[in-house]
Amino acid sequence: MPPKRKASRVAAESDEAFQELFQPEYKGKKLTDEINTAEDKWNLLPAFLKVKGLVKQHLDSFNYFVDTDLKKIIKANELVLSDVDPEFYLKYLDIRVGHRSKTPNDKLVLMPPHQCRLRDLTYSAPIFVDVEYTRGRKIIVHTDLEIGRMPIMLRSNKCILDGADDNTMARYDECPLDPGGYFIVNGTEKVILVQEQLSKNRIIVEADEKKGIVQASVTSSTHERKSKTYVITKNDKIYLKHNSISEDIPIVIILKAAGITSDLEILQLVCGSDPNYQDLFVVNFEEAARLEVFTQQQALNYVGKRVKTIRRAGAPKLSQLQEGIEAIATTIIAHLTVSDLQFKEKALYIATMARRVIMTMHNPTMVDDRDYVGNKRLELAGQLMSLLFEDLFKKFNSDFKANIDKVLKKPSRTSEFDALLSINIHSNNITMGLNRAISTGNWSLKRFKMERAGVTHVLSRLSYISALGMMTRISSQFEKSRKVSGPRALQPSQFGMLCTSDTPEGEACGLVKNLALMTHITTDDEELPIKKLCYMLGCEPILGVDSATLHDEGNFGIHVNGTLVGTTRFPGKFVENFRKLRRTGKVSAFISIHTNTHQQAVHIATDGGRICRPLIIVENGKSKVTAEHLLKLKKGEWAFDDFLVHGLVEYLDVNEENDSLIALYEENINENSVPTTHLEIEPFTVLGAVAGLIPYPHHNQSPRNTYQCAMGKQAIGAIAYNQFRRIDTLLYFMVYPQQPMVKTKTIELIDYDKLPAGQNATVAVMSYSGYDIEDALVLNKASIDRGFGRCQVVRKNTIQLKRYPNHTKDILSGMRVDEHGNPIFPHQALGPDGLGEVGARIENGQIYANKFVPTNAGESALGGASEPTNVESHRETPAYYKGPEPSYVDQVMMSVSDNDQALIKVLLRQTRRPELGDKFSSRHGQKGVCGIIVQQEDLPFNDMGISPDIIMNPHGFPSRMTVGKMIELISGKAGVLNGTLEYGTCFGGSKLEDMSKILVDKGFSYSGKDMLYSGITGECLQAYIFFGPIYYQKLKHMVLDKMHARARGPRAVLTRQPTEGRSRDGGLRLGEMERDCVIAYGASQLLLERLMISSDAFEVDICNKCGLMGYNSWCTTCKSSENIIKMTIPCAAKLLFQELLSMNIAPRLRLGDVF
Amino acid sequence: MTPGNELFVEEDEEMKSDSEEPRLVIKEEPQDGLPAVPEQPEEEDEEPVHVEAEEEDDEEEDDDPIIESIPLYINTMPSRFKNSLHILQYPGRAKARRLDQGHFHASIKPQSKYLEVKVPLDTSKFFDGTKVEDWGEEIGEQTLSGVLDPSEGGYYIAKVETDSEGNRKAVLVPIDSTAQLRTSFQYIDAIDNSAHQQKKQEQAEIHKTTSVQILQSAAKHTGTQANMDGFMHSLGDSLKHVKRFDEESWSLLSWKNDEDEITNKIKKELINGADSIELTTETKFDDYIQKLINE
Structure with a gap:
């Protein structure tokens, strides 16, 4: 057996989730079953996901960073030299993360990730370097020097979960279905979202037709610098523009500076032999002649004179000519660095840019599309980490160098100087820098002067799907406030690469995207x-x-x-x-x-960040994947990579897709003048993981699918297999989640059926009780009693017991008792250790952790040494539970965080049954709140005595056009009667005809309608009712979290107005528009009451003589109480007067009688 | 560039499959020509003749049949240490203008790989005599210069020979580098420089008379000896090269014409001096690709 095959075997064994793929029977297909290539080629998809996984892009990128990119960074910054001692050097030889040099295969055992979550630690591995340096006259090689710790992406090849099977995962308290791809920093799970940006180092031509401007721009990006070079037109003449050159340089001059001295050659390079282009270009020669620039030296001087120089301290002053050479060699189009005398490549690049501009001037359709996916690159965790690490590493080295210089400068040293002794001082910088950036999301890179905020996000653990959705999310760098439609629009080139449905509504619409199911990022x-x-x-x-033939026809x-x-x-x-x-x-x-x-060019791309996807190769009108290959796949002899190696399947990126003809189905393959080159593996892969949950999405109006994508992430369900071991700030669990009756292939592939978020409700589409207007739902009380829609909410409360410098510390203390020996009410839930007892019920105002803080914590330990105060006095600072409903103590965890302070987490649980106002939704963007809960006996029932769990008003259908929901009902009903789970896969799934057939066979109407009897009168209803199971999700918006009322309550200190917001028990504001209504209505007393009496009424003493405010019936200005009048004004008005007074404006009140 | 009388082959001789004999598949009829001559650059404007060594015989397509197979021989310059072979290109020079008239001077800066050729100038046509007065110098020669780009084993010259028995053979000689020679207008720069110098001098003179002496009281710089090196440190790569180029002195070469005796001798040697071992390749195609990829 070749080693490769063996390796894939090992991987296969490790991943039990896919074991069933290799079982004799899989998804109802036996090995002996006939294989239909057209139908069964979708099996490539699970094979792909097995290798690639849903978050493979993150893992690949991180693996590339730690394995390859780190080494490149080290190589680029390998030497640390001293300014003082020319003999001294330190050279980095190698770098590794997570293992030492002697044992390349033995990873260091890291603390398991779940422990890091619980203990608020960072899941990280040490970074080791090998260095070579001089100590005195000796050269010393030191291996395995730790320079910091690197946060490790979960399930990357440096993670202990890499290649772990289900048992190992269980041992580590991890969910085997958890995709990984995130970091754990200080106990929180952080995702680095994929960032989308315009591709680097490529020419983009744009035109403003109104202004008649054409510009070709290229953003050069190297390790050292990032800069943008433009070739623009100004009055039909072409110039080169760059930030570090103070004025635009005529194109001919820049080309001369780059060594193309003859006008003929410039013309040939830019225009070829096309007379149209030549006519457009000739004016530029006049410009150069007018400026009397003929030779390379003159041109370089011209450029050098205009360079804005930023000289670093100590750098020599350059002559004008040198400035010019430097500008051409390194500054302009910085990604092509010239290191010798050959400037031709640079000249050609500039000439190419100019040519593209000329071509666009001649034919305005030659512009590039910024929004085209082929012009975009995705920046992943690895790239961002590498930028950050290089910055920190440079800082580390310069700090280290400064430190060495300080020591080496001293003329006489007592001992021989060992540089390594001081290197460890700085190792914290790298660790802290990486941690801080990931935990705050602020990516600040000094060398690019880049400040980016919001790069990382907390991984949403609302449900399994919300976590998955977050891992595939792509955020755009565009500003959300700009009013341009282009970047937000659905691009045709997105097909198969980015999900067509999954995007948020509102301001980020179209800017935040999601990867499609079968994609890879290079x-x-x-x-x-x-x-x-x-x-x-x-x-x-x-x-x-040579330049004359460069642009020849056919070249x-x-x-x-x-x-x-x-x-x-x-x-x-x-x-x-x-x-x-x-x-x-x-x-x-x-x-x-x-x-x-159009450009007469062949483009080869090897850069990272391109999205690509696998397609089946078609040759001579035949798909190269045949039944025998699929059989091998099924038997487990082949993995996805074998298809690649054998040249049956290949990855295409967006640009190459445009060069091919891809058949959607096998029957579309043709051999006409333009022969088919590729075949889709499965059409439903145009959708992403989240949109893949929708059954029959191809029957829905498209916005409905988009709405469902947003709501699917809010559905309460199972989170992970380790959900009860997690202590998160807020988690929702559904008590009895069910897998949907109508599933999709995507659901199976992403294991949504193992961690579902919803229940199959029997729905009757009819009108009932009038409490179902505006999409409200009628719920069956008996169903709720049986557990429909029941969920649990667990909330974390953290208490830290601090230690203080004077050796005092926070303590916990037991309960206090009343005269009968029973604990007082607030302490009822406490145990003798001062913490809530697990299982205890805790009500509003009760304490779950009885913490005491020392009163003398601020005193210094030294001052108190004279009189030892053994008597520690403490002040009570208990943690109160606040909430309208009682909770139960679910878990209490005591641990020690990394700074040796005790960390206590108390997890409080509530079990909630659905109530009026709770929000539900089907999988078709049809949301509704519970309008009424009805006794089962009052609900309609069918012949078999089945009554619905939910009644939905039929008005929900016509305007929403969610036909998929209706088909889901029919398929679900057929599945229930038949004992099968039906499929609603996009562009496929169980056929409606077949489902109707089953219904008829089982004695039901083909249409899914049943005859129902009224639960109230017992009479048969006058219409047949559309009746069957639909998968309903309970959304996280629940009345209990939102209900709020206030009669009297807290007020803000400054204004004495009621506070704002539910959390502060605030009032409900009678706002500007409401005020206008009251004014219009003429209800002046109501206005007075709402705006002043119930808000911030304040009694002031006003002196009618001076018009200023006094107090205690005394006017301080007039020194008398003669003209004091008491009246009530809003406190805000009083405050305004006082503030005006403080800025030397005296507002004086003149009071008069109304009556 | 215009089609000249040279022939050059752009294929690596290793690029053949393991089983078959090395052969050339001629797609375009080669023009009879002379190979370039070592250290004696001469006209070499050529149309690249596509002599492609096919690597996959079996998959040869119908529209591209093998017309004839010619055995390959490889040869090198007689003494590799003394001689090297270069292709010189003259962009912007018409084919009609032969390079064999007049006296040529060539000089080289071997470290910087920079070649300069002085070519007699035809002042009878397209020449503005009045400008010469401005430039104040008799311009009799055109200076052409360019960087020698190493060809890294990619370029060979080849000559297809027919011997007396009608057997054809192709002799390959590797090229060391190619160079595109462009005109440089040093005389204009010289005028500029002298004007600049003069201006500077004048300014300095004015400065001297007026300026007050400023005494510098700065402390001595640390590590003056490192400054020499430090200076080089802070210069960019390109500037370092320019500096080295400026410091390097020209070494003169002698230019031999086409009809020269030595030229002909070397040409002959190149064609016939091959060790007459027919080239077969032992590198397997896969290995070759692998080598290429893994480098």
Whole structure:
């Protein structure tokens, strides 16, 4: 057995969730069953998810960072030199995370992630480096030096859960279905959301037709710097613009500075032999001639004169010419760094930009689309971490260097200086820097002057789906307030890459997206071997190509990551050969190649952050995946990667997709003039994980699917297998979650059927009682008694027992008792240890942790040394429970956090049954609140005595057009009668005809309608009622959390008005618009009462003589009590007068009689 | 560039499958020509003749049949230490303008890999005589210069020879580097520089008479000896190269023409001096690709 196969076997064994794939019977199919390729090719999808998983993009990116990128960073910053001692150096040789050099395969055993969650710690692994440095005259190599700790992404290859089977996961208190891909920092789970941005190092041409401006821009991004270069038109002349050059440089001058001195050659490079382009371009030569710039040196001087120099301290002053060379070599188009005298590549790049501008001037349709997914790159956790780490590492090195210099500067040292002794001082900086950035989400990078906030988010654990949805989320860098529709619109190129339904409503609509089910995000690949390969495949190196033939008809430029590396005259053959190599696995599967005939170019992309997806290769009108391959897959002989290696399936990114013809179904494959090149694996993969829950979504009006995507994340259900071991701030569990009667293939793939969020309710679509207007639902009381919609809410309360510098500390103390020896009311839930007893009921105003704080904590330990105060006095600071309903103490955890202070977590639980006003929703964006709860005996029932759990008003259907919901009901009903679970997979699923057939066979109406009897009169209802099971979700919005009323209560200190908000027992505001109504109505007394008497009435003494306020019937200004009049004004008005007085404005009141 | 009388092959001879004999598949009829001559750059404007070594014989498509198979021989310059082979390209120079008239001067900065060729200038056509007065110098020569780009084993010159028996053979000689030679207008820069210098001097003179002496009281810099090195540290890579280039002195080369005796001798040697071992490859195609990818 080849080793590779063996490896995949091992992986397979470790992942028991997929074991059933290899069982003789899987999803109702036996090994001996006939295989229908058209039907069964969807089996590739579970195989894909087995290898890739839903959060593979995060894991891949993080793995790439810790395994590859860290080493590159170390390499780029490997030397630390001293300014003082020229002999001294320290060189980093290697870096590793989580294991030492001697044992490359033995990972250090980290603290299990669940313990980190519970104890508010960071799940991290040490970073080891090997260094070589000088001590005196000796060179010393030191291995395994720890320079800090790196937060570890769960289930990445550095995590202890990597490759763990279900038993191991259970041992670590982890849920085997948990996807991982997040960090645990200080006990909270943090996700680094995928960020979408415009691709780096590529030319983007844009045009403003109104202003007649065309601009080509490129954002250059390297490890050292990030800068943007523009080639723009101004009055039909072309200039180069860059931030560090104070004025725009005419294009001809910049090309001359880059060594293309002859005008003929410039013309050839930019325009080729096209007379249209030449006519457009010639004016630019006049500009250069007018400025008398003819030679390279003159051009360099011209540029150098205009460079804005930011000289670092100690850097030598450069001459104008040197400034010019520096600008051309490193500043302009910074990602192409020239390190020798050959500037041709740079010149060509600028010329290409100019050419694109000229082409767009001639034909405005040649602009690029910013919103096109092929022009976007996704930035993942790994990339962001690498930016952060490099910044911290540089800081670490410069701190270290400063420290060494300080020591080395001293002329005489007592002992030989060992640099490593001082390196450990700074190791905390890296650890803390990484922790702080992840826990706050503020990514501040000094070298790019970048400040980004909100990069990380707390992983939402409302339900399994909400956590999954968060892991696949992509946020855009666009500003939400800008009123442009383009970035928000659904792009055709999104097909199969980003979910078409899952986006929030409101301000972030279209800016926050979700990955589709079968996608992969690339990581960076090496560029150099690809370039060499191009030359071997018949690409002429660009340095040897002469300018006259560069743009000849039929001569295609070959661009690797946007940079022209050569030309070919046989682009078709070239691309074909390249693809052949990729399909045979010689080149990484994620390198894309495509031809752009408009630009006469072949583009090869090896950069990271491109979204791609697998497709079946079609050759000569035949799908390359055949029945025998699928059989191998089913038997477990093949994994997904075997399909890749054998060239049956390949990954395409968006750009390459545009170069292919993809058949949706096998019967669409044709061999016409444009032959089919690929076949979709499964069409339902256009949707993402969250939208995949919807049954029959292809029958719904599209916004309804979008609404469901938002609501699916709010549904209460099972969170994880370890949900009862978790102590989170707030968790909701459904008491009896059920898997849906009508499921989808996606549901099975993402294990929603194992961790469901909802219940199958029997729904009657009819009008009942009038308490069902505006989508309100009628609930059956007996169903609720049986546990329908019942959920538990657990809330965490944290208490820390601090230690103080004077050796005093917080303590817990037992309960206090009354005269009968019973604990006083607030202490009723406490045990003798001063903590709530597990299982005890705790009511409003009772205490769950009886904490005492020392009264003399502030005193210094030294001052008190003279008189030892053994008598510690403490002050009571108990933690009270507050809430309208009592809770039960579920768990109490005592532990020690990392600063050696005791940490107590008390988990309080409430069990809630549905009540009026609780929110429910089906899976079709149809939400409603409970309007009435009816006794079962009053509800209608059918022949078999079944009465509905929910009655839904039929008015919910016509305007919403959620036909999928109706089909779900019929399929569900057929499934119930037949004893099967039916499928409502998008673009497929159980057919309505078949379902109706089952209904008829079982003696029901084909339409799903039943004859019902009124529960009140016992008479048969006058219409047949649409009656059957629909999966309903209970949403997290519950009345108990929102109900609020106030008669009297707390007031704000300053204004004496009632406080605001439910949490502060606030009042309900009679706002501006309500006030207007009362004014219009003329209810002046009501106005007075609402705005003053019930709010902030204040009795003031006003002196009628001076018009100012006094007190105690005494006017301080007039020194008399003669003209004092008492009256009531709003406290806010009084405050205004006082504030005006404080700024030297005297508001004087003149009082007169009304009557 | 215009089609010249040179031939160059752009394929690596290793690029063949294991089983088959090395062969050239000629898609375009090669033009008879002369190979480039070591250290004696000459006209080399060429149309690349696509002589492709096919790696996959079996999958040869119908529209691209094998016309003829020619055995391959490899040869190198007679003495690798003394001689090297380069392709010189003259972008912007018309094909019609031959390079064999007049006297040529060539010089090189070997460390910086920078070649300069001085070519006699035809002042009879397209030449503004009045400008010469401005520039104040008799311009008799055109200076062409360019960087030698190492070809990294990718470029070979080849000559397809037919011997007396009608057997054809192709001789391959690897090229060390290619260079595109562009005109540099040093005389303009020279004028600029002298004007600049003059201005500076004038300014300095004015400055001297008026300026008050400022005494600097700064403390001595730490580590003056490191400054030499430190200076290089702070310069960018490109500037370092420029600095090195400026410091390096030109070494002169002698230019031999096409008809020169030495030239012809070397040409002959290149064609016939091959060890007449027919090239077969032992590198398997897969290994070759693997080597390529893993490098």
